[in-house]
Amino acid sequence: xxxxxxxxxxxxxxxxxxxxxxxxxxxxxxxxxxxxxxxxxxxxxxxxxxxxxxxxxxxxxxxxxxxxxxxxxxxxxxxxxxxxxxxxxxxxxxxxxxxxxxxxxxxxxxxxxxxxxxxxxxxxxxxxxxxxxxxxxxxxxxxxxxxxxxxxxxxxxxxxxxxxxxxxxxxxxxxxxxxxxxxxxxxxxxxxxxxxxxxxxxxxxxxxxxxxxxxxxxxxxxxxxxxxxxxxxxxxxxxxxxxxxxxxxxxxxxxxxxxxxxxxxxxxxxxxxxxxxxxxxxxxxxxxxxxxxxxxxxxxxxxxxxxxxxxxxxxxxxxxxxxxxxxxxxxxxxxxxxxxxxxxxxxxxxxxxxxxxxxxxxxxxxxxxxxxxxxxxxxxxxxxxxx
Ligand code: NDP
Numbered sequence: 001x002x003x004x005x006x007x008x009x010x011x012x013x014x015x016x017x018x019x020x021x022x023x024x025x026x027x028x029x030x031x032x033x034x035x036x037x038x039x040x041x042x043x044x045x046x047x048x049x050x051x052x053x054x055x056x057x058x059x060x061x062x063x064x065x066x067x068x069x070x071x072x073x074x075x076x077x078x079x080x081x082x083x084x085x086x087x088x089x090x091x092x093x094x095x096x097x098x099x100x101x102x103x104x105x106x107x108x109x110x111x112x113x114x115x116x117x118x119x120x121x122x123x124x125x126x127x128x129x130x131x132x133x134x135x136x137x138x139x140x141x142x143x144x145x146x147x148x149x150x151x152x153x154x155x156x157x158x159x160x161x162x163x164x165x166x167x168x169x170x171x172x173x174x175x176x177x178x179x180x181x182x183x184x185x186x187x188x189x190x191x192x193x194x195x196x197x198x199x200x201x202x203x204x205x206x207x208x209x210x211x212x213x214x215x216x217x218x219x220x221x222x223x224x225x226x227x228x229x230x231x232x233x234x235x236x237x238x239x240x241x242x243x244x245x246x247x248x249x250x251x252x253x254x255x256x257x258x259x260x261x262x263x264x265x266x267x268x269x270x271x272x273x274x275x276x277x278x279x280x281x282x283x284x285x286x287x288x289x290x291x292x293x294x295x296x297x298x299x300x301x302x303x304x305x306x307x308x309x310x311x312x313x314x315x316x317x318x319x320x321x322x323x324x325x326x327x328x329x330x331x332x333x334x335x336x337x338x339x340x341x342x343x344x345x346x347x348x349x350x351x352x353x354x355x356x357x358x359x360x361x362x363x364x365x366x367x368x369x370x371x372x373x374x375x376x377x378x379x380x381x382x383x384x385x386x387x
Pocket of ligand 1: 010039085103125150207
């Protein structure tokens with residue numbers, strides 16, 4: 001494989017830092033052109049000094065000066081602001097943009113990168129939740145690959161290599177999170193610290209809360225629809241608490257392919273960055289005797305309402321998934337600040353979906369307007385202190 005030149009958006013986060021670990025293991029395979037962060041300028045500076053990109057972007061304008069000062073004399077261009085984040089992916093030498101930003105802020109940079117013909121390694125599932133049809137249409141039009149980083153979607157993607165046969169259905173596996181098996185009464189007073197204790201994965205705060213509420217799986221169902229061209233009825237969710245089987249494809253003859261491995265995000269990240277090749281690494285290997293039991297359960301959509309809301313939004317289409325995502329982002333932020341309860345998050349999302357009118361066939365500006373309006377409604381619901 002020729003050396004690949006990467007832009008890593010969200011390089012200071014959980015996926016971003018693990019992606020840089022992968023890059024560190026294969027210095028002969030990758031060059032880094034761009035690194036970006038929102039607030040965490042100290043980590044961004046350290047990463048820039050180690051990986052020597054052409055440019056870094058710090059989203060917050062007031063953090064430009066410390067980054068500029070620390071990197072002066074290095075030749076690394078320092079930029080700030082949302083426009084710079086979208087535009088920096090245009091640098092000619094970039095082959096692959098790894099989008100590891102959290103939230104719908106990832107949408108515009110993804111679209112811009114696709115329009116400039118860059119392949120996308122996509123961790124930022126919110127991009128496809130908000131505007132899946134638009135993004136996949138553009139990817140087709142510009143002949144760029146969307147390489148999934150999410151472990152479940154990477155699993156499906158890996159099961160499909162070499163297959164031209166139609167898919168009957170897929171099973172997305174879910175660990176069930178820290179509250180698996182609990183009923184609504186038991187969830188009434190759960191705290192942020194309890195919700196942040198994921199049993200199997202160490203991830204950023206937002207996706208960890210989404211995992212506890214099963215919204216993460218709901219977002220992944222929507223992401224899978226767009227990545228693999230499936231109907232909602234072809235996408236099933238199965239709870240698999242050990243997180244060893246990362247997802248399963250079932251073909252029309254009833255045969256199933258599953259992709260397995262230890263829960264380690266470096267594996268799907270590496271595959272997205274080296275696809276279609278696999279490179280030898282020395283990460284720990286699976287030991288059957290240490291995992292003698294792999295178990296499965298049905299998800300409890302009555303307790304974990306978010307998964308049901310996500311399926312509903314997907315079936316209704318239009319701007320519904322965009323509303324769901326925006327309201328969820330606001331609800332999760334409020335839960336992390338201790339302003340709403342765990343179960344209150346679903347109620348805010350449901351109420352926001354009721355208050356925002358449906359728009360069929362939205363274009364990019366419809367999505368942006370819908371995202372903003374949904375956030376406003378959800379913020380007001382948070383302020384009402386009823387949740
Ligand atoms: P983190 O919160 O750990 O990191 C997010 C990154 O995005 C950080 O670099 C952060 O900068 C930056 N960022 C945050 N807000 C903005 C913004 N508004 N504009 C631009 N940049 C921003 O998230 P994760 O790494 O956990 O998740 C990233 C994405 O990957 C999410 O979409 C998540 O669902 C998905 N994903 C994550 C997995 C994981 O294991 N973590 C697994 C599968 C998917 P700063 O550090 O300065 O705040």
